[in-house]
Amino acid sequence: DAKTTQPPSMDCAEGRAANLPCNHSTISGNEYVYWYRQIHSQGPQYIIHGLKNNETNEMASLIITEDRKSSTLILPHATLRDTAVYYCIVREDNAGNMLTFGGGTRLMVKP
Amino acid sequence: NAGVTQTPKFQVLKTGQSMTLQCAQDMNHEYMSWYRQDPGMGLRLIHYSVGAGITDQGEVPNGYNVSRSTTEDFPLRLLSAAPSQTSVYFCASRETGAHEQYFGPGTRLTVT
Numbered sequence: 001d002a003k004t005t006q007p008p009s010m011d012c013a014e015g016r017a018a019n020l021p022c023n024h025s026t027i028s029g030n031e032y033v034y035w036y037r038q039i040h041s042q043g044p045q046y047i048i049h050g051l052k053n054n055e056t057n058e059m060a061s062l063i064i065t066e067d068r069k070s071s072t073l074i075l076p077h078a079t080l081r082d083t084a085v086y087y088c089i090v091r092e093d094n095a096g097n098m099l100t101f102g103g104g105t106r107l108m109v110k111p
Numbered sequence: 112n113a114g115v116t117q118t119p120k121f122q123v124l125k126t127g128q129s130m131t132l133q134c135a136q137d138m139n140h141e142y143m144s145w146y147r148q149d150p151g152m153g154l155r156l157i158h159y160s161v162g163a164g165i166t167d168q169g170e171v172p173n174g175y176n177v178s179r180s181t182t183e184d185f186p187l188r189l190l191s192a193a194p195s196q197t198s199v200y201f202c203a204s205r206e207t208g209a210h211e212q213y214f215g216p217g218t219r220l221t222v223t
Contacts, residue, residue: 036212043201043214044201044203044214046213098156098170102153
């Protein structure tokens with residue numbers, strides 16, 4: 001699986017958009033980009049995934065660059081409850097269950 | 112649906128003791144897996160299963176055994192606990208063909 005690089009920490013003001021970057025310059029054509037988050041001590045929670053196109057759901061938007069070497073997770077109106085560690089994961093969608101979690105980005109949403 | 116459940120929530124073991132961490136899901140998911148998370152680190156895959164009767168090793172399988180006799184249950188056995196196995200253990204499941212994995216609330220294990 002391709003390796004991902006994320007900043008270790010970020011701050012965001014409550015109510016503002018949080019933009020979390022991820023670099024995955026060695027991604028291959030059949031690998032998806034997944035985002036999960038982990039709120040303190042809880043199990044990770046799926047947020048969104050994409051292959052080539054930008055994606056949006058009720059939680060967030062995922063912007064993938066045209067060359068697929070990087071992506072940005074956008075939380076449009078961050079709340080205090082969005083404070084968490086956010087993991088960007090690149091993975092083929094094949095049989096098997098492995099998700100490789102790196103260090104992630106610790107997002108602190110401040111009032 | 113209860114989703115993915117794990118028991119116990121907390122456990123303290125002495126070195127050399129054995130125990131089983133329980134994981135169950137009621138979503139009829141074929142894929143199940145066990146991860147461990149050490150302080151300040153990401154999750155690492157221990158074992159996984161793609162269906163009843165089928166298991167395989169992940170990144171850090173040593174010291175752990177698994178079996179999958181039913182679709183619902185995927186227990187993780189520590190054969191002889193060591194302090195290096197002090198960690199938080201998460202179980203996860205996924206539906207065939209789906210992208211989203213569902214994680215349980217975790218078991219916090221301390222080995223003294």
